[in-house]
């Protein structure tokens with residue numbers, strides 16, 4: 012068995028783990044990060060897309076509110092290319108308790124969340140689609156954030172600082188000598204090989220899976236997996252994040268992000284972070300809630316539904332799941348459980364990932380005798396090569412006027428037109444060019460789903476109808492010299508078709524149902540891909556099937 | 568007032584219209600847009616996964632008496648196809664094939680797809696001939712993003728066909744960018760473009776000794792047969808086209824020859840109008856209202872054919888609440904009970920997804936019935952994808968069932 016050694020082994024390639032790897036590497040601490048899927052395979056790639064102002068937590072979870080407000084300002088500085096300056100409204104609809112408005116404002120002031128009441132007329136001027144029966148509106152600093160791009164940017168920076176990041180590496184065992192964890196056994200899902208990684212510290216940043224990792228060290232960490240479902244609508248009915256002004260509940264936020272508006276979410280406790288489904292009632296409920304904010308919401312085309320699991324940490328002394336705070340916690344297992352060599356960072360939000368990493372790495376650095384200060388709040392993150400240049404330009408431009416606050420599909424379109432690259436559009440819905448697909452392939456994408464997370468290929472209205480075929484072919488042409496065969500390319504296509512299908516079925520009606528039928532005509536009719544099943548097999552450095560990264564589908 | 572108004576301009580609607588126009592009726596085809604012909608292969612699939620389609624259909628008709636093939640009957644299948652073939656012959660766009668034996672033609676992925684009839688421009692790609700051991704070249708253009716020779720060739724090789732791949736240089740043209748299948752098809756009708764292409768192909772043949780060359784189905788829009796003939800002469804090898812992703816040039820040609828024929832017979836076509844309600848007296852449909860550019864228009868006829876193509880064609884739609892409805896005449900539908908039963912968990916499930924078998928139930932004369940089996944309109948016939956109880960894509964009978972039922976409605 013191959014053996015590697017490092018100072019800190021980070022487990023989990025979500026926002027938290029990747030943030031920790033960057034902070035460690037910036038301070039000159041050697042680290043290896045292992046992630047069983049792709050970067051953002053976990054909750055980070057299945058969240059709502061909201062850069063919290065903190066408003067949502069001012070009443071029930073004041074500490075989270077203050078942390079969000081603080082980090083919100085920092086993230087806008089260090090990752091402008093990932094954030095849309097949408098602003099946010101908290102609105103009181105006829106279905107909400109009028110009296111909460113004043114409580115909300117008081118609590119915003121108390122927690123340091125900037126807030127300002129605006130008139131309903133002003134709200135309607137800025138967002139004409141909103142319900143005119145809304146009675147009060149409070150504006151906060153919400154934004155929308157692309158967690159795929161953000162986490163890739165953090166990972167890129169971490170690599171530049173010397174961190175080693177290994178995706179499709181699943182931790183199967185922690186190695187314990189007496190009361191000390193000294194390393195881990197990791198399976199490379201591409202080859203099936205096992206690797207041993209020796210380290211001074213293991214950092215468990217496995218989100219909703221943190222309990223499973225802790226159990227490998229023989230300690231108990233209770234993470235209550237709370238599933239939330241979201242629906243992307245093929246229309247930006249609003250350019251501002253819209254929250255219901257009430258205690259946090261289901262279906263009460265609409266986030267405009269990229270080409271879509273996402274409504275969410277629900278909170279259903281599930282037995283296991285890998286075992287959950289999307290129930291039809293959840294979708295209907297969200298459409299109903301959407302109607303309250305935006306009359307006619309149901310008539311818009313729904314693109315896709317997905318679900319993520321909250322990594323809620325339940326302390327030993329918390330009685331009911333409802334009282335679990337949304338803030339994060341760093342667990343020192345030596346002090347808590349008598350097992351040294353391992354720390355767990357649990358809970359939190361995407362918005363607070365950097366702060367979580369800072370506090371975690373402060374503790375690790377202290378123990379390793381490293382005195383370097385944290386610099387993640389001031390260093391601007393790099394832009395991956397596969398990102399569209401029209402967006403990348405936002406970061407490099409010193410001119411604030413060039414920094415359009417909104418994602419604007421017209422911008423890449425203008426670039427595509429000026430470069431006469433229309434014939435090079437591989438994904439026409441999301442305006443993804445051949446160059447960007449190839450850059451994602453060259454950056455090491457391990458299947459079409461990785462490319463999708465990198466460049467949004469297949470995320471538009473047609474959900475891959477044309478671009479799956481094109482992208483699989485580009486992957487084959489690019490990689491066939493280094494061992495990717497036609498059987499692997501066929502498998503990649505079959506895998507991704509199924510990947511898109513599973514998030515479509517909950518929202519198939521109207522035009523999207525017709526689109527699904529057209530996609531079936533293309534793949535089962537015109538291309539006859541099912542006839543190639545015997546010529547499809549996993550491999551070629553692609554990971555398309557593995558129990559460790561499969562989300563089990565459970566029908567109600 | 569028309570004798571017959573056909574709602575829907577897909578294959579089934581066009582066949583019904585041609586049949587009725589031929590008998591001297593005054594016919595209008597009224598549709599929102601083109602049908603699935605523009606998305607499909609341009610071939611005529613009768614029944615996939617059987618050696619002998621006609622025998623397979625006879626079996627099917629016994630097992631599933633409500634299948635469109637069973638309703639139309641074998642005579643209509645044969646006559647309808649014969650009619651399409653004579654139209655093709657007359658337009659110098661002949662179809663080759665056989666009712667009793669499926670061809671196996673390569674797809675743009677290199678899978679081998681059964682179909683009963685294909686345009687002559689595709690016929691040299693039949694796998695039985697490709698397997699004769701002589702080398703085949705699959706060639707395309709890097710500029711065309713809907714056709715990738717290397718994977719096609721690799722998949723064909725894995726199925727015992729000696730195929731190789733090449734990328735051709737795009738012949739010089741005025742155009743600078745965005746080469747879609749349709750723009751390339753127009754370019755292929757220019758002699759200079761074709762001459763350059765022919766030279767390149769000939770050079771490949773000299774070097775690789777290829778007996779056949781497979782190209783994307785972009786070889787001309789109106790004069791494809793002549794384009795292929797010319798390229799074969801220049802290249803010194805047989806040439807066959809392979810259907811590409813939508814928009815399908817081969818599908819457009821099939822539509823075009825039918826449209827030409829209908830116009831020649833005095834029929835009319837009005838596109839861009841979405842039929843959204845009907846007027847009736849008892850069980851007689853009197854008029855429909857179409858909407859175009861927010862203006863409503865009333866159309867009247869003695870006889871009606873509904874050819875709106877089911878979910879794919881837009882003739883059947885679903886609401887978020889899980890209710891399916893027929894969009895033009897609000898006819899009763901036969902659907903799976905409850906949204907929970909609409910889909911199979913796997914996208915490529917071999918039985919397809921039950922929701923796509925939703926459609927209108929009809930009597931032996933293709934007239935619509937309600938859930939209790941009562942006739943809804945005595946002067947309406949329903950054809951093609953709008954019919955219930957079959958999955959034309961998964962059964963591989965998209966064109967066959969459309970032609971058979973469309974032709975049947977054109978006769979009665």
Ligand SMILES: Cc1cc2nc3c(=O)[nH]c(=O)nc-3n(C[C@H](O)[C@H](O)[C@H](O)COP(=O)(O)OP(=O)(O)OC[C@H]3O[C@@H](n4cnc5c(N)ncnc54)[C@H](O)[C@@H]3O)c2cc1C
Nearest residue numbers: 023025026027047053054055059061182218239321361362
């Ligand atoms: C429905 C929903 C909506 C949300 N919306 C928002 C929002 O709008 N704004 C916001 O700020 N926050 C939001 N959150 C919270 C936020 O998404 C999470 O707090 C954050 O993404 C957690 O990041 P993480 O890195 O801790 O966990 P994850 O992203 O889950 O990362 C953990 C990683 O560990 C990996 N892993 C697990 N086991 C192993 C193993 N054995 N070996 C190797 N790797 C392993 C997993 O694959 C996973 O990628 C939302 C959460 C949910 C559930």
Ligand SMILES: Cc1cc2nc3c(=O)[nH]c(=O)nc-3n(C[C@H](O)[C@H](O)[C@H](O)COP(=O)(O)OP(=O)(O)OC[C@H]3O[C@@H](n4cnc5c(N)ncnc54)[C@H](O)[C@@H]3O)c2cc1C
Nearest residue numbers: 056058060243271287288289315317318470513514562564
């Ligand atoms: C900020 C943000 C914006 C987004 N915007 C868009 C967008 O504009 N367009 C878009 O298309 N998507 C969008 N997405 C969603 C994205 O496409 C994915 O759905 C998301 O990343 C989760 O991946 P997944 O679908 O694989 O999730 P999963 O959670 O793995 O899958 C979703 C559902 O499928 C079920 N499932 C899992 N495995 C199977 C199986 N084998 N068979 C059947 N069902 C199964 C799951 O139980 C779950 O119910 C966005 C996501 C984020 C975070």
